[in-house]
Amino acid sequence: MQVIYLDELRDLTNQSIGLGTLTLVVEPPEQASVKARNLIERSRQVPDEQVRRKLVELIETIIVYKFPHKSQAEIQAMLGLGDLKQTKVYQEGKLEGKLEAVPRLLKLGLTLEQVAEALELDIAEVRKAAR
Known part of the structure; x- marks a missing residue:
């Protein structure tokens, strides 16, 4: 080696x-x-x-x-x-990454509100990503 x-x-x-x-x-x-x-x-x-x-x-x-x-x-x-x-592209990519994490965090037992706070997202965005 x-x-x-x-x-x-x-x-x-x-x-x-x-x-x-x-x-x-x-x-x-x-x-x-x-x-x-x-x-x-x-x-x-x-x-x-x-x-x-x-x-x-x-x-x-x-x-x-x-x-x-x-x-x-x-x-x-x-x-x-x-x-x-x-840039819009960077911000969209960052948001996409956060939204992809929502189902995993909910699966771990966090509430919608906790996920929204942890990811610094609007609660409506978290609800939409959870569907």
Whole structure:
């Protein structure tokens, strides 16, 4: 079995957005924000909106851990996410993900009101998703 270290994969990161995201973990902080912005830009080419949103969230999470002293607003500004997260496509994808969680949460025994509060949704949206 051959062992491969993340920092040895840097030459392959231009070929795969997944590998690029993975190597972001070992990227030095002074280069991480630039690489993260590039990865987010490349993620816009991913055709599946849910996959694209989850990829951006993963990149953002990695950067949050790399820069624990920065606020969420600073991180989003660093990555240029303010505009992306305000787009209709991103918001619709986020809402779709929340609505998909409704039946599972109800199955766990939460009330409609609890689900609405937990997911920050209107009670009417939760009722509709429960049907």
